[in-house]
Amino acid sequence: MSDTRPTRVRPGHQEETPDDRGGSRMIGAMTSDSGQPGVRTAAVRRPGDTIFRTLTTGAGLAIVFAIALIGIFLLIKAVPSLLADKENFLTSANFVTLDPNNLMFGIRDLLIVTVLCSLVALVIAMPVSLGIALFLTQYAPARLSRPFAYIVDLLAAVPSIVYGLWGILVLGPALEPFETWLNATFGWFPLFAKGNIPLAGAGTIFTVGVVLAVMLLPIITSVTREVFRQTPVMQIEGALALGATKWEVIRTTVLPFGRSGYIAASMLGLGRALGETVAVLLILHASPTPSTGSLFDGGYTFASKIASAASEFSQPLPTGAYIAAGLVLFVLTFVVNAVARSIAGGKAAK
Amino acid sequence: MTTTESTLDRPASPPAFQPVSGSRKFKNTAATALVTLAFLVALVPLVWLLITVIARGYQALLSADWWTHSLKGVLPKDFEGGAYHAIIGTLLQTLVCAVIAVPVGVLAAVYLVEYGRGRLARVTTFMVDILSGVPSIVAALFIFALWIGTIGLGQSAFAVSLALVLLMLPVVVRSTEEMLRLVPQELREASYALGVPKWKTIMRIVLPTALSGVVTGVMLAMARVMGETAPVLVLVGYSKSINFNIFDGNMTSLPLLIYNELNNPNPAGQQRVWGAALTLILLIMLFNLVAALVSRFSAIKTK
């Protein structure tokens, strides 16, 4: 069965597709003096190939270099403050940086709020985007699919500050009755218990999660639908010929084909959710008490905490405290992506 | 007796078209309903958002001054002037960012798909994921420390473009990479078999085949960076006048205009906020439209 799968190019997995291996060997034979025995080579190393190869490798290296620089910058700024921190960085819920000689800051609450916001956003956005991508590629009439796709892409056109404004002015008040009902009915469950801010205006993690989900939809949908569209027609028709219903066709051909693209798109979306600054800053109310782990809490995410204080960065040690928060976000993104890659990569290698 | 009759009455071979069992039919209908529901669910916030923005902002866009005048000399209460300086600023900053980010991003994606084997490729692809998670404020502070702190050049629109490059790159790389992977290997091998060098294959055959998806990815990335507020807060100053120089002087962009006018409590300020938001959405829609047309006309027919 796997032979009929279209050969997809994957680095590092040459053993999967023998043709790929043979192909590159032939390229080697043609464009480099690889000295294959018994093969008459043109023996000219084309300069175009070398230049191009250097260019592309350089572009890849530039990205690695940029990340390394960002990491170094974060470390340089954050380490002095971390060393001067009087409280445990990972478990303290305070963030008091007014006195440079008496820094007391910790990221426990920031971590909880960021993780909860992003989880809510993903839990809402991932299934909905999957549905939309399937709708656009499999269910919608062909002529309407493009305009519909354009409409969904419009969601990406809205700037994040407008999402923030819409969140506090329109969505928050509208979600408030729903959140009150959730709290009243499911309050026994820790996620829906009473938060550390009043529900008036609904400036809670839940609202932020919903707005983030709306922001993520176009990102995940667009990449996923492009991938779904490329499902080989042969496979779909084969499944149909075997008498599968539409859903069974999708389940057996489109979804497995597009799974890695879908996961990649979701990772892009997750990155966006973790790093979203202005919308979260505007919507999420701050709370004077530590986080309780409820979806109806307020607080700051890593990004909004930095942004709320960015205008007052004047001394190195307090600034470093915020940068340390940025460093944790950086590390968090590393961890999340490593986990996701091992899940998606592991499955794809089967 | 009955059994022999039914055996004789039954057809010799089972009919070609069996009726679909109840549970399969149910699952199919349920799937269709869910998928359509998902699409409608996506439409709800979109329509709601657009209605909010249009209702609050359309009045600003109706005046011709909005598109041709800046805000120089306009008082907070006046319904005067326009957003020309901000529109120009946004376009300039995004264009400069795209000029840097698109080639680097596409080349990096090409590297990952066509050349990357082994350690460096795995590290690079991992780094792209990390870059997508860097918040805009951290990217802005990084460029501040690098461009303005270390290298010593002043605040300018070019610094903003650099920060935007960091934000645009991962989206461009990821979507281009996915599109390139979808190009059938047979196409490449046919080209190699004809003696076409690898670089030419990529430039003339692989990339054009993937072009529509690449362009979609680039447009999505540009849409994201056009609306970024954090870099413009930190890296460039606000100005009410027109400025075409990206290396010197303050330059306003639409997100910066929105952010500043938020602190203007007057109705004129509110109108400018929503007007600028609507302008930004219209600009991006325009870009998307152009991109869709470009990819439609220049795509190679593969089917």
Next chain:
Amino acid sequence: MKRHGVALGIMAAGALLLTACGSDNNSATGGSSNTSSTSAAPKVDCSGKKTLKASGSTAQKNAMDLFVKAYNDACDGNDVNYTANGSGAGVSDFTGKQTDFAGSDSALDPKKGEPDKAAAACGSPAWDLPVVFGPITLVYNVKGVSDLNLDAATAAKIFDGEIKTWNDAAIKKLNPSATLPSTAISVVYRSDQSGTTDNFQQYLTSAGGWTKGAGKTFNGGVGSGASGNPAVATSLGQTDGGIAYVEWSFAQANKLNIASIVTTAGGTPVKVSADSVGKAIASAAFKNPSGNDLSLDLSSIHKTTATGAYPLLLATYEIVCSKYADPATGKAVKAFLSTAITAGQADLATNGYAPLPDSLKAKLTTAIDAIS
């Protein structure tokens, strides 16, 4: 290739058209007629640097717009670009030589070494000139209450959580004729670092016995925070039983109920107005009574004994070099500030600020004349 050429040509033509059709020329038709009558302002020397760069406090941004307009009128072709990125950023930009002057909600802080850093950047001492005064208002959203009197001590207890309901005895004492419901008090504070919070907490400390300390972060420990004046005003409107502190202009624009303040002088509660704020400013004392660095001793305003003076206000400073390394910059700064304190004062009251009283104006004029 030809197809791409045509597309590129169209794009280039479009770009040229776009760059050619913009205009900076906005004639303010609607603006007030007062600006022309107060152009009996002293003649300023417009020969300095054409475009000044400044940044800092968001609280004075709207006032800056008015001043810049007056400056544009007085000196054709001269301009000031002001970026409202926050007082802290304004001071760092100034000490980092990125800007020509800074707008800040507090004077340069010796504890942070700011006067020294500024003097090093300028090559001469830096002066704090208080030019813009914005009243801070206590706004509330309580059903059935449209008039409320508060004093500093009660406000301090509300904002740190000691007083929890609206029908508390302390509030009743100040408002004998109002029907106060038993709704819980919901405090809304500024979650971003803000000079408004700093000034408010300083007021509560000097006049109200607030023990939680001042600073740009709210230390009260109760309520919920929203980012920026507009978000606080919105949140207050959505919260029944809410109380918050916002700049006067936001209270006016969002039509929020403003509390009157019973001052240290006693007597009738003072409503906020340009007059009442002006009386408070006039009674201000300076940290250095002689000399041109006019940073204010704010407790003299907070504990004012003048009758009818509204004590809760935000004093924002323009931080300038006393002697600029580039004489053209010095001339331009001088010209701008001179226009600001004369012609620029015209529309301040309708925009939520208080115009300068004459006594302070005189001191400022002396200081500005001494800038070079």
